[in-house]
Amino acid sequence: MATVSPFHLAIPVHNLEASRKFYRDVLGCEEGRSSDHWVDFNFFGHQLVIHYKPKSDEVLHTNPVDGKDVPVPHFGVVLPWDDFQTFSEALKTKNISFVIEPYIRFKGLVGEQATMFFYDPAGNALEFKAFKDLSQLFAK
Secondary structure, three states: OOOOOOOEEEEEEOOHHHHHHHHHHHOOOEEEEEOOOEEEEEEOOEEEEEEEOOOOOOOOEEEEEOOEEEEEOEEEEEEOHHHHHHHHHHHHHOOOOEEEEEEEEOOOOOOOEEEEEEEOOOOOEEEEEEEOOHHHOOOO
C-alpha cells in the first residue's frame, strides 16, 4: 500500500468547548492551533478542524447496511486490527453512546472488518474500522 498523505477535514460544531473536550479527552487527539471559532486536532495523523457554526435543524440521514442504519455523512479512521478492540473498549469506559455497537462485518470473507459508529457532541457521525487484512481495504 502506498504511503498515505494526511487529509484535512473541517467540520461544523455548535458547541466549540464540548467538541474540543470530546476530541481531546475522549478520542485522545492532540490539540494544535486554535482561535475563538475553531480548533485544530491531530486526528490519528490527519488534520481535523472543528469550526463553530450555530446549531441547525438539519435532519440526520441514514442508509441501511447489514440491517443497521448507517449515518450519512460520516468520517473516521481505519485502525490496526489489534488497536480497534482496545480503542472500542476505551470508548465504552468513557460512556460513548454507539449508534452501531462494535461488530465484525464479512466474517471469514474478503474484506472482513470491525466497525463502530457514534456521534460527536455536535451530531457529526464517526466510523472507526479495522481490517483483518489491511491489503483488502479496497477489495471487491
